[in-house]
Amino acid sequence: MKMCVKCPRCNDRILLSSDAADRRITCPKCLILFKVPAMEELGEALSAIDGIGGGVFVDGKGNCFG
């Protein structure tokens, strides 16, 4: 599964493997280090993806999953 997170500084969306969950990554654009949400924090997103049959879910913070 892939996930994308929104950089807290430049708002760029960064596509990641779900392996990156709960780890720190560096934004390729502005180079700040920030933490990717843990999969456990994504329960709502993951159940929403199940509900729509494998589409992409975007949460209120701009993180999208699918």
Ligand SMILES: [Zn+2]
């Ligand atoms: Zn950035």
